[in-house]
Amino acid sequence: MTKVISIHSFRGGTGKSNITANIAAKLAQQGHRVGVFDCDIQSPGIHVIFGLDTNTIVNTINDYLWGTCQIQQAAYQVFTDAASGGSVHLVPSSIKANDIARILRESYDANAIHNAFRELIAALQLDYLLIDTHPGLNEETLLSIAISDVLLIILRPDQQDFQGTSVTVSVAQRLRVPDIKLIVNKIPPDYDVADVQRKVEEIYGCPIAALLPLSLEVAQNASSQLFALKAPGHPFSEGIQQLVDQL
Amino acid sequence: MNIVQNIWTRGPLARAFLMALLLVSVIPIISLSLLFVRQSTDALTYQMQANLQSLVQAKASEINGRLTEVLHTTEIAADQVEMVLQHEIDPTEVEARLSRYQPDERNILGLDIYYNQQGGASEMGEGLSNVYWDNRLPPSSAVGRQIVQTEVLDPIFASIKGVNPDTKWIYFTSPEGMMRLYPWASNDHYPTGWNPREIIFYSVAEPANNPKLAPRWTPPYVDYAGAGWMTTLSIPVIDRVSGEFQGVMSHDITIDSLKDIALDIHVLDGSGYGFLIDPQGRVVAHPEFASAVDAQGSQAEVNLLEKGSPDFQALVQRMVDGESGLGYFEDESLSEQMLVYAPITTTGWSLGIVVPRTEVVAPAKAMQTRAFFIAAGVALLTTLLAVLLTHILHQPLVRLLAGVRLVTEGHEVKPLELDSFNEVNRLADAFNKMAAKVGERERNLKAKVAELKIEIDIQRRQLEVDSIIETDYFKELEMKAEGLRNRLRLIE
Ligand SMILES: Nc1ncnc2c1ncn2[C@@H]1O[C@H](COP(=O)(O)OP(=O)(O)O)[C@@H](O)[C@H]1O
Numbered sequence: 001m002t003k004v005i006s007i008h009s010f011r012g013g014t015g016k017s018n019i020t021a022n023i024a025a026k027l028a029q030q031g032h033r034v035g036v037f038d039c040d041i042q043s044p045g046i047h048v049i050f051g052l053d054t055n056t057i058v059n060t061i062n063d064y065l066w067g068t069c070q071i072q073q074a075a076y077q078v079f080t081d082a083a084s085g086g087s088v089h090l091v092p093s094s095i096k097a098n099d100i101a102r103i104l105r106e107s108y109d110a111n112a113i114h115n116a117f118r119e120l121i122a123a124l125q126l127d128y129l130l131i132d133t134h135p136g137l138n139e140e141t142l143l144s145i146a147i148s149d150v151l152l153i154i155l156r157p158d159q160q161d162f163q164g165t166s167v168t169v170s171v172a173q174r175l176r177v178p179d180i181k182l183i184v185n186k187i188p189p190d191y192d193v194a195d196v197q198r199k200v201e202e203i204y205g206c207p208i209a210a211l212l213p214l215s216l217e218v219a220q221n222a223s224s225q226l227f228a229l230k231a232p233g234h235p236f237s238e239g240i241q242q243l244v245d246q247l
Numbered sequence: 248m249n250i251v252q253n254i255w256t257r258g259p260l261a262r263a264f265l266m267a268l269l270l271v272s273v274i275p276i277i278s279l280s281l282l283f284v285r286q287s288t289d290a291l292t293y294q295m296q297a298n299l300q301s302l303v304q305a306k307a308s309e310i311n312g313r314l315t316e317v318l319h320t321t322e323i324a325a326d327q328v329e330m331v332l333q334h335e336i337d338p339t340e341v342e343a344r345l346s347r348y349q350p351d352e353r354n355i356l357g358l359d360i361y362y363n364q365q366g367g368a369s370e371m372g373e374g375l376s377n378v379y380w381d382n383r384l385p386p387s388s389a390v391g392r393q394i395v396q397t398e399v400l401d402p403i404f405a406s407i408k409g410v411n412p413d414t415k416w417i418y419f420t421s422p423e424g425m426m427r428l429y430p431w432a433s434n435d436h437y438p439t440g441w442n443p444r445e446i447i448f449y450s451v452a453e454p455a456n457n458p459k460l461a462p463r464w465t466p467p468y469v470d471y472a473g474a475g476w477m478t479t480l481s482i483p484v485i486d487r488v489s490g491e492f493q494g495v496m497s498h499d500i501t502i503d504s505l506k507d508i509a510l511d512i513h514v515l516d517g518s519g520y521g522f523l524i525d526p527q528g529r530v531v532a533h534p535e536f537a538s539a540v541d542a543q544g545s546q547a548e549v550n551l552l553e554k555g556s557p558d559f560q561a562l563v564q565r566m567v568d569g570e571s572g573l574g575y576f577e578d579e580s581l582s583e584q585m586l587v588y589a590p591i592t593t594t595g596w597s598l599g600i601v602v603p604r605t606e607v608v609a610p611a612k613a614m615q616t617r618a619f620f621i622a623a624g625v626a627l628l629t630t631l632l633a634v635l636l637t638h639i640l641h642q643p644l645v646r647l648l649a650g651v652r653l654v655t656e657g658h659e660v661k662p663l664e665l666d667s668f669n670e671v672n673r674l675a676d677a678f679n680k681m682a683a684k685v686g687e688r689e690r691n692l693k694a695k696v697a698e699l700k701i702e703i704d705i706q707r708r709q710l711e712v713d714s715i716i717e718t719d720y721f722k723e724l725e726m727k728a729e730g731l732r733n734r735l736r737l738i739e
């Protein structure tokens with residue numbers, strides 16, 4: 001049975017794409033077939049982490065929504081693990097300024113994206129479907145959340161994120177998402193992690209799946225590689241591993 | 248390679264730097280060495296060809312020198328004969344001296360019987376000649392006079408043979424068929440009815456066949472008397488005053504030592520060889536055709552104008568035409584060979600030297616491979632150097648950039664570590680100071696807002712949640728949510 005997981009944050013730059021990509025690769029290493037949708041249509045970026053050359057991208061999710069291709073034609077196998085036989089299939093979003101402008105201008109049927117998920121699951125026999133959502137709560141994002149088995153909400157330990165995340169949690173609860181988990185990312189080194197955990201759980205009443213430190217190495221990596229695979233012993237990578245174990 | 252890729256993807260500055268380094272080092276090195284290799288390989292090959300051409304010239308002139316010697320001495324002999332035939336001798340003395348010449352049992356007039364009466368020619372010492380005159384021919388007073396007149400030639404012939412190691416026979420033949428031959432040989436050797444005027448050494452030089460009255464060389468042949476390969480030089484003797492033809496002066500030489508000069512040519516590890524051909528293209532000396540002809544009296548029969556590939560034959564034609572030069576051809580095993588050749592002007596022969604092309608270009612090839620490896624090594628080194636330099640320069644910049652990003656986002660960062668104090672690190676140092684200041688300010692600020700941090704504005708949240716859940720879209724979604732989830736699963 002396919003598990004659908006949406007990854008969401010109130011603001012951009014929180015680490016959504018990096019965490020999604022690393023989770024996907026880790027799941028694949030366990031032998032799973034994993035699909036990833038870049039639904040952050042306005043500011044796409046997850047393909048970079050997988051090292052997918054933009055020149056080789058022919059079809060994107062945009063093309064599917066305009067009806068010019070099948071969803072399988074927009075899926076790229078970006079990672080495989082020879083030992084376990086697992087793989088990651090990414091459906092990227094177009095990075096062309098024209099395409100982004102057009103998708104914002106011409107509204108499309110939000111339900112079409114639901115069809116895209118269904119068709120990809122069926123076509124590739126996926127074990128997991130990960131959705132890298134757009135920050136905020138527009139219609140497609142609400143739909144992604146509504147159909148998810150698991151919702152991972154990423155926040156940074158700051159006031160603006162605390163407020164925004166509370167809205168997301170309320171809305172997700174209304175939609176009766178079976179499993180809502182929080183991830184706190186970019187925790188500065190001088191913070192007391194246990195204190196952060198206690199306060200956050202207290203405010204939202206949701207379990208915390210991982211607490212990830214703000215790290216110079218991750219920042220240096222600058223989304224260029226799958227960090228959790230490159231530096232498995234790093235605290236950030238260990239947090240990712242802990243997260244994957246709960247999925 | 249990894250590190251190159253790493254630098255390449257790091258940013259345009261690193262890329263530009265790497266490119267610039269490669270451009271000023273690797274590319275000039277490669278193009279310079281290509282240019283150098285090209286010129287010097289050409290020069291080496293040219294040098295090689297020039298050396299071989301000098302070799303063939305030198306050998307050809309060595310052979311030519313020996314033949315010129317033969318020509319000169321024979322010309323001297325011809326002059327002497329002409330003078331001797333001018334010399335009037337009293338008929339009574341002619342009569343007296345002729346008494347020593349007696350016909351043998353085949354009626355050949357000569358000195359055989361006289362020499363036997365004296366105890367044998369060999370007992371009489373060196374320096375004797377013999378006369379051959381077929382007595383059955385109509386008698387002539389001229390013949391008697393010629394026999395007596397030419398008697399004085401013996402010491403001249405002896406001295407010619409003395410200086411010329413290749414000389415086998417020296418002989419004069421008169422238009423009447425009288426022949427005086429040095430050194431002495433018994434007339435028993437000649438077959439019955441043998442007429443010297445019918446033999447090539449005479450016919451080749453007589454005015455009917457030689458209107459220019461030039462010295463003539465016969466094609467090489469194997470000697471009747473078992474002396475090996477020979478050639479004969481024949482010069483017509485002409486009366487200086489009357490211009491009348493008086494006979495032919497002939498000189499037989501063995502050419503084995505001349506052949507050896509050609510056959511002993513071994514160039515470049517012995518894979519090259521030399522050969523000699525006559526003016527008709529027939530083999531005089533050739534390592535492959537050496538034993539092709541050995542029957543006594545037979546002539547050279549292998550003609551190189553009819554052997555080998557068309558390009559080889561074209562080269563042989565040039566040799567026959569008396570040219571000197573160089574050319575390439577393919578042999579039977581289809582390997583390319585170089586032929587250098589030079590004429591031997593005295594006889595019209597030509598000397599050729601054949602060397603496999605691979606040997607000619609071998610030094611150039613060796614030098615090419617050496618140069619290639621050196622250039623590749625240098626290119627690799629400079630590339631490594633370029634990568635290293637770029638890495639050293641770029642690495643701190645990357646860390647600085649990451650730090651700046653974090654500060655921009657409002658985080659506090661640990662000071663960057665500096666391993667040496669260069670320009671970039673001075674910048675990093677300045678950055679560290681700035682980051683420390685910014686961090687301090689942030690901490691002060693955070694301390695003030697610490698209370699707000701954990702508070703959530705419930706009212707505001709409610710307003711925002713309401714603005715979402717009260718839309719038609721949300722209401723519809725809320726109703727279908729469960730169904731949509733299930734639909735996704737039903738596909739399985
Ligand atoms: N724990 C972390 N420590 C330091 N930098 C991080 C961390 N997590 C993410 N980043 C950096 O933050 C930036 C934004 O991450 P990204 O995954 O693109 O966020 P989003 O997809 O939410 O916009 C990236 O440059 C990434 O390297």
Ligand SMILES: [Mg+2]
Binds near residue numbers: 016017040043045046
């Ligand atoms: Mg993103």
